[in-house]
Amino acid sequence: MLARTPFTEIEIEGVGTYRLPNQWQGHRLKRLRGDQRHTAVLAIGCGMTVRQFNQLPADKQAEVHRAYLALMSPSNVVVLADPAPADTRVIPRGHLSIEQKLAIGRWLLHNKASLPHGHFGPWLDKQEGLSRHMVSQCIALATGERQDARGASAV
Structure with missing residues (x-):
């Protein structure tokens, strides 16, 4: 069987x-x-x-x-654990630390997995304070695909 x-x-x-x-x-x-x-x-x-x-x-x-x-x-389907909310305190000059971006990336991936296909983009548009560039940076960090400014893999 x-x-x-x-x-x-x-x-x-x-x-x-x-x-x-x-x-x-x-x-x-x-x-x-x-x-x-x-x-x-x-x-x-x-x-x-x-x-x-x-x-x-x-x-x-x-x-x-x-x-x-x-x-x-x-x-x-494996249920993803709800990641701890990201501590988004801004550090000098308005930048987020790597740990903060990593936590935001995990949160974004968790929400992306819970949404139907094609609904993540519209959901992102409703989120205040997150540009598409920041979203791609955070997700790349969370998935281990982060790259430095020259395009070489930084992982």
């Missing part, structure tokens, strides 16, 4: 490990529509072609489909 590895993959007896498609695979799958797309998602998750997947017995295909639904279930 299904042996669940939390949040990322499910081992299916007789088929192998099912994983959700990665970003590149998902981009390629956007070209397909309807049942063809759904079958391709199930096949790619098993590391198979659509033809190989269609040759599986119906019960194995059903198990793969159940694994897909289990991984896509809202109960499978």
Whole structure:
């Protein structure tokens, strides 16, 4: 039956490990529509072609489909801990310290993860005192992608 590895993959007896498609695979799958797309998602998750997947017995295909639904279930989503609110006391000349930007970046990422796709930008517009440049700096720090003025990675 299904042996669940939390949040990322499910081992299916007789088929192998099912994983959700990665970003590149998902981009390629956007070209397909309807049942063809759904079958391709199930096949790619098993590391198979659509033809190989269609040759599986119906019960194995059903198990793969159940694994897909289990991984896509809202109960499978990791709830992010609400980060402590950032101490935003301004230091001389109106600048924020690295620690303050890091805390703001974590807060922004937490809110971005809780919003539906496409709602983060409008939400940002409602926030007072945060420019898009400051937002990108704080998020880059929080994700470890900060760069110095010359463009070289500072991490």
